[in-house]
Amino acid sequence: MEKRIAIIGGGIVGATAAYYLSTLPGSEQTKVTLFDDGTGQATTAAAGIISPWLSKRRNQRWYRLAKAGADLFPELIHDAQLGTDVYQQTGTIVTREVPTDLETLFDLAQERRHDAATMGTVTTLNAAEVQAKVPLLSRAQPGVFITGGARVDGAALVSGLLAKATQKNLTIRRERVSLDAQGQVLTSLGARQFDRVIIAAGAWLKELVAPLGINAAVRPQKGQLIELAVKDYPLNENMPVVMPEGERDFVPFGHGKLIVGATHEDDGKFNLAADPAVTADLLGSAQRLMADVTADNITGVRVGTRAYTADFAPFFGPIPDQEKFLVASGLGSSGLTTGPQVGRLLAGSALYGGTPDWSEYELPLTTYLTSSAE
Ligand SMILES: Cc1cc2nc3c(=O)[nH]c(=O)nc-3n(C[C@H](O)[C@H](O)[C@H](O)COP(=O)(O)OP(=O)(O)OC[C@H]3O[C@@H](n4cnc5c(N)ncnc54)[C@H](O)[C@@H]3O)c2cc1C
Structure with a gap:
């Protein structure tokens, strides 16, 4: 039946x-x-970063689930015949200013790589190497580069x-x-x-x-991010995602599209209005990484509601x-x-x-x- x-x-x-x-x-x-x-x-609304391996979260159940999700992506995209405009393993770079913090992060990445094939290879990059991989940046920090990290257009x-x-x-x-x-x-x-x-x-x-x-x-939580039109690097359509320390994430989507975000606003709850003060703050985050970007580069603001448990x-x-x-x-x-x-x-x-x-x-x-x- x-x-x-x-x-x-x-x-x-x-x-x-x-x-x-x-x-x-x-x-x-x-x-x-x-x-x-x-x-x-x-x-x-989401920015679309798939890179759970260097998370500081101690919850092992969450980590196993996130790892399984990251592992499933390449298979799902292949089976559903979706393209690199939807999901691409561009790599992710998690940056750290202090050399010992970078070493600690690299050690964690090496440890996690053993049972996380999707992570690919892990290397440390100095600031100039990060800058070379992400030419949009005007102020790069050293970081740990994970080749299997990805961006997804939700x-x-x-x-x-x-x-x-x-x-x-x-x-x-x-x-x-x-x-x-x-x-x-x-x-x-x-x-x-x-x-x-x-x-x-x-x-x-x-x-x-x-x-x-x-x-x-x-409980609901409001999240906002900005979309920017920036210089198109035709030969570098797969720039890695940059996850800077203490800053908003920097997600180049190719074809001159860049996303910077996101906010975590518990007071915002189900409010879906884009807040100009938050937009300006997100632009400030973008400018700390990419000096020549201005409000004229902003092409849109995305707002979504996340769900959280205690x-x-x-x-x-x-x-x-x-x-x-x-x-x-x-x-x-x-x-x-x-x-x-x-x-x-x-x-x-x-x-x-x-x-x-x-x-x-x-x-x-x-x-x-x-x-x-x-
Ligand atoms: C700004 C932002 C950035 C983010 N960035 C990342 C990231 O980089 N990486 C990452 O892993 N995650 C990210 N997230 C988190 C991720 O987007 C969410 O956790 C995930 O999308 C939640 O998916 P979901 O299907 O549970 O809910 P949702 O995507 O919220 O879908 C729920 C759907 O149910 C519908 N609905 C609800 N009630 C009803 C009803 N009564 N009748 C009909 N329809 C109904 C809603 O309208 C909605 O369309 C981000 C989230 C935000 C907001």
């Missing part, structure tokens, strides 16, 4: 889940409907994955929906029942699961005692990296059922989801 699956939310988690639900064995007997109106989507990734899935079993509905206490999806065309519902609604999870009697401990860790899986519903949220500032792995796992669980053991990646869901009756 045909299985009907709904996905609420079409960011990186929902789009990757939709893609795998159209390709995994068993998908032939599945009909998938994705609901998303795109408001505030973090994925479309919006292009989502639209590429969804386009593939719609060729098979996916229908997309551009609308905001809600759930009722019976677990029906309330759409503009009326209430609809599904066999499984994947709620990949990012920062909006809390309001969606409230009618199910669930309290989700997730321990900054993502969570995902079937809701305990309500397994028809699968959730994902709390992907925070690294959701482009972890998102594809989360979406793939959720797709498998929605198709095949069972009780997945994902304890290598996350704490039990009851850490983040509680009954609102309690």
